[in-house]
Amino acid sequence: QVQLVQSGAEVKKPGASVKVSCKASGYTFTAYYIHWVRQAPGQGLEWMGWINPKSGVTNSAQKFQGRVTMTRDTSMSTAYVELSSLRSDDTAVYYCARGWHEYGDHGRGWMDSWGRGTLVTVSS
Amino acid sequence: DIQMTQSPSSLSASVGDRVTITCRASQNISKYLNWYQQKPAKAPKLLIYAASSLQSGVPSRFSGSGSGTDFTLTISSLQPEDFATYYCQQTYTIPDTFGQGAKLEIK
Numbered sequence: 001q002v003q004l005v006q007s008g009a010e011v012k013k014p015g016a017s018v019k020v021s022c023k024a025s026g027y028t029f030t031a032y033y034i035h036w037v038r039q040a041p042g043q044g045l046e047w048m049g050w051i052n053p054k055s056g057v058t059n060s061a062q063k064f065q066g067r068v069t070m071t072r073d074t075s076m077s078t079a080y081v082e083l084s085s086l087r088s089d090d091t092a093v094y095y096c097a098r099g100w101h102e103y104g105d106h107g108r109g110w111m112d113s114w115g116r117g118t119l120v121t122v123s124s
Numbered sequence: 125d126i127q128m129t130q131s132p133s134s135l136s137a138s139v140g141d142r143v144t145i146t147c148r149a150s151q152n153i154s155k156y157l158n159w160y161q162q163k164p165a166k167a168p169k170l171l172i173y174a175a176s177s178l179q180s181g182v183p184s185r186f187s188g189s190g191s192g193t194d195f196t197l198t199i200s201s202l203q204p205e206d207f208a209t210y211y212c213q214q215t216y217t218i219p220d221t222f223g224q225g226a227k228l229e230i231k
Contacts, residue, residue, distance in 0.1 A: 037168075044225045045160075045213075046222070047219055047221065047222065102174075107215055107217075108156050108216060109173075109215055110170060110173035110174070110213075111158075111168075111170060112170045112173075116167055
């Protein structure tokens, strides 16, 4: 069965960086996109971006551009998101999710399997 | 960015009730609207994709309809496990955007 296993909780100071991993199993890693979505405490879902594991092409919300880096290691079927210059309002649960796109790198799809989430706390 | 507005933001209903949640997009998104269910401290779960396609394994009491700017999620007969928060998401244009959520509570 499809599984996305994320790395453990992190506590970071403002200005630092955090890198969260997402290890996929149960399907061909390069056949689906990996999306990153975050959820601040008590708030709704916020889409951050995706990576095409086959090509490494990424696309992210403008809000995060310059601060977010999405990468993958196909040999380990693992995707990563790194967020830099952390602020207190980056405190959130970060989810990875498997995505299917009808139009490839032009998107238009859905996320059918999700990781359990990684809590990132930014505090001095 | 395309804004997604859900209504109501919260609602109370009883087991067996028929419930409808609405999602409106700020511009035409064709059929590219998904619905997710989220329970407390859990990851979201895909219910409906492309406006009206039922995800595998999701009970048939869930259905979706709409196109363009107006969409609905209907639960035909509420079950105890359906009390959760529901989110719509558009994927027509990057950035993908979510509605603010609709919290469904037990009356």
